[in-house]
Amino acid sequence: MELVKCDGLIKNYGLKKALSGVTFSLPAGKITGLLGPNGSGKTTLIKILGGLLTADGGTVAIGGNSPGVETKKIVSYLPERTYFSSAVKVKETLDFFEAFYEDFELERAEEMLKSLQISDKSKISELSKGNREKLQLVLVMSRRAKLYLLDEPMGGVDPAARDFILRTILKNYAEDASVVISTHLIQDVEKVLDDVIFLKEGNICLKQSVDELREKEKKSVDALFREVFQC
């Protein structure tokens, strides 16, 4: 049973075509890398899956439903930028998630924050940029979701934090859940991916398993990416 099914997705911003007919499906239990240069449509696609944007054409189904209330119950979304008000405390963001999402596991989140030595009494404004991003990831990964949509989870963090982020993702998704990670830092995520989707100017130009790709091309996804998107 496919967890995600997209058929002919189109999205335009005015005259600019962001997605021009994207068709793919994702099974349950896989980690997929959504890879492409800036402006290739990664964030647009993730936002459509997350129900934050509506497509201009085509269909999306997640667990059989179009994006909406039902899908938001099973989709956990990590936006490119954190959205917490800097005036609130860490504890209040936990309470918010606890109240908002049925599948949120407070204990799991508290444990991870403890290991990061982030106090729940801290104000968001007191956290470093890296810690704010980690907090956001902790919240997102503490849900027992069916689909995690992670938009650039390793955006602006240092290499040690990247390791933390990868481990947090690996440790927390359930075996029957799927994860979509959009990134252009391919080298860092390559070894945790089952499959990759290359997006180029709003179209899918490659969808393959990482093992097959390495076997066939005798090179890493990162190296292939550099070839495909050579400027």
Place this chain on the structure above:
Amino acid sequence: MKWNFTDDLPIYQQIMDVIRQGIASGELMAGERLPSVRELALEAEVNPNTMQKALAELEREGLLYSKRTSGRFVSETQEVRNALKKELADGYVSDFLEKMEKLGYGKKEIIALIQEREDGKWS
């Protein structure tokens, strides 16, 4: 075990090599119980499906076996482990010979060099 991955081979094959190496060197003992797929995946920081694939392949080769409820274990069959050791050793010798031949050494010269080492001239 050390988990470093290169670019030119599928990750699951590289995981298989690391575990083979561990068994041959005795770091993984005969009959030893392996951590769960998920634990190993975390340790190596790889996808659990990739780890599962590598372990399943090693099981097919007879180097690992699983008991339905208690997990995966390193083979206790001495022949299997000896064969593995021999296979790895042959591989190293081939690599070595290839490198030496690239330097222009013939087989006899190579053997003479090894003999010198054996006689303690270099040590």
